[in-house]
Amino acid sequence: MVFPILARVSAVLLVGVTLSAPAFGATTACKNTQNFDSWLDAFKKDALAQGISPQILASATPDLTFDPAIIRRDRGQGVFQQPFLQFSDRMLAGYRMQNGQLMMKRHASLFARIEREYGVPPPVLTAFWGLESDFGASFGKYRILRSLVTLAYDCRRADFFRAQLFDALRIVQRGDQKIEDMNGDWAGEFGGMQITASDYFNNAVDFDGDGRRDAIRSIPDTLASAANFLRSLGWEAGQPWIQEVRVPAQLPWDQASLTIQHPVSQWTTWGVRAAHGQLPAADTKASLLLPMGRTGPAFLAYPNFKAFLGWNSAFVYSTTVAYFAARLDGAPLVSRGAADIEVLSPQQMMELQRALVKHGFTVGDIDGKLGAQTRNAVREAQVKVGLPADAWPTAELIVKLGGHAKPAESVAQQSGQPQARAQTSPGRAGSQGARPAQQQPSGFRLPPLFR
Numbered sequence: 147m148v149f150p151i152l153a154r155v156s157a158v159l160l161v162g163v164t165l166s167a168p169a170f171g172a173t174t175a176c177k178n179t180q181n182f183d184s185w186l187d188a189f190k191k192d193a194l195a196q197g198i199s200p201q202i203l204a205s206a207t208p209d210l211t212f213d214p215a216i217i218r219r220d221r222g223q224g225v226f227q228q229p230f231l232q233f234s235d236r237m238l239a240g241y242r243m244q245n246g247q248l249m250m251k252r253h254a255s256l257f258a259r260i261e262r263e264y265g266v267p268p269p270v271l272t273a274f275w276g277l278e279s280d281f282g283a284s285f286g287k288y289r290i291l292r293s294l295v296t297l298a299y300d301c302r303r304a305d306f307f308r309a310q311l312f313d314a315l316r317i318v319q320r321g322d323q324k325i326e327d328m329n330g331d332w333a334g335e336f337g338g339m340q341i342t343a344s345d346y347f348n349n350a351v352d353f354d355g356d357g358r359r360d361a362i363r364s365i366p367d368t369l370a371s372a373a374n375f376l377r378s379l380g381w382e383a384g385q386p387w388i389q390e391v392r393v394p395a396q397l398p399w400d401q402a403s404l405t406i407q408h409p410v411s412q413w414t415t416w417g418v419r420a421a422h423g424q425l426p427a428a429d430t431k432a433s434l435l436l437p438m439g440r441t442g443p444a445f446l447a448y449p450n451f452k453a454f455l456g457w458n459s460a461f462v463y464s465t466t467v468a469y470f471a472a473r474l475d476g477a478p479l480v481s482r483g484a485a486d487i488e489v490l491s492p493q494q495m496m497e498l499q500r501a502l503v504k505h506g507f508t509v510g511d512i513d514g515k516l517g518a519q520t521r522n523a524v525r526e527a528q529v530k531v532g533l534p535a536d537a538w539p540t541a542e543l544i545v546k547l548g549g550h551a552k553p554a555e556s557v558a559q560q561s562g563q564p565q566a567r568a569q570t571s572p573g574r575a576g577s578q579g580a581r582p583a584q585q586q587p588s589g590f591r592l593p594p595l596f597r
């Protein structure tokens with residue numbers, strides 16, 4: 147499992163709305179006390195002490211400059227999560243399914259070798275590959291050393307990005323990549339799997355046997371590195387990850403949490419049924435995953451789901467990758483559940499968060515986002531006020547907590563809205579950033595969707 151500090155909101159998870167910064171409350175207050183040049187001198191001394199060679203440092207130096215645009219992105223406007231159905235609709239739109247199937251066919255023998263060695267099946271790797279870089283079509287255009295040095299200097303998450311910067315230099319020093327190829331997203335994720343420099347340094351493998359770990363240009367290295375990373379996150383060979391289920395009208399809804407596991411036999415006793423095919427063995431541990439509450443889509447999440455969360459702890463993103471993998475593995479379209487699932491606006495989410503805090507619940511930042519803490523607080527509050535405790539926030543809950551709620555929008559209403567700006571954010575640092583909006587796919591070779 148991932149530590150909260152490492153939580154990342156990925157590539158494609160967030161949809162920006164035009165909210166002024168004050169609406170989202172003050173950004174984290176911290177001050178840079180040292181000027182960049184003296185900071186950089188000290189950093190270079192530290193790098194030499196840590197074994198980075200003078201030659202590598204010299205060749206990196208043109209990139210080791212401060213970029214205020216990165217800081218602006220990092221401290222950018224508030225963003226809110228799209229709900230699972232809308233997000234996965236967008237992520238799996240156009241030809242992405244077909245391209246994923248094509249990639250699995252085209253690289254079938256490679257995938258088979260990787261599965262034999264690492265135990266990770268082709269649909270899972272393909273799903274990450276498709277969502278992270280559109281199967282290698284879209285790597286990002288930022289100089290990542292510049293991004294990393296800027297974020298390492300900045301006070302907000304300096305320690306995390308300092309370590310990333312060291313590892314980015316180590317990647318060059320190890321001969322994996324040349325300085326000029328170190329391009330990626332604004333927060334320093336790069337390659338076909340858009341992983342961080344530290345995840346790359348620790349997990350990349352040379353699978354094509356040319357002596358270099360090249361998870362940018364080599365497809366074998368890219369896919370095998372991802373498999374190795376997923377194995378390090380606890381992936382178990384031959385085990386399922388998620389499966390769509392049908393839930394009964396009545397269930398102890400407060401048990402539907404990724405932090406709670408029951409054997410499949412307990413879920414079936416409560417009336418949970420496979421939506422298609424069979425459930426796994428009765429003693430298989432499973433969490434009930436209700437990404438949009440009890441009237442929305444429903445899945446059992448098996449122990450391998452933790453590898454998706456380890457890759458990216460953002461719940462909607464992880465669920466979407468796992469669902470995409472299930473679809474590539476042959477699962478039909480997920481049932482969308484009730485037609486009128488209520489979706490709170492970011493303003494309503496903040497109203498709810500304030501009400502939760504007033505009642506003594508812990509939500510983390512009042513940020514309008516349905517993160518893990520807010521979900522837990524919603525569940526606890528639902529228990530307290532006697533609503534079904536499925537962790538899905540509603541206007542009714544706001545009212546019951548003494549807040550004022552305007553009617554929320556339904557998914558059906560929202561799906562007709564114009565596309566908001568796609569946002570991204572980096573690494574396991576939990577930074578929040580933005581990628582500009584992209585077009586809907588329109589051709590066989592998808593235009594890069596999220597950069």
Ligand SMILES: [Ca+2]
Binds near residue numbers: 351354356359360367
């Ligand atoms: Ca290689």
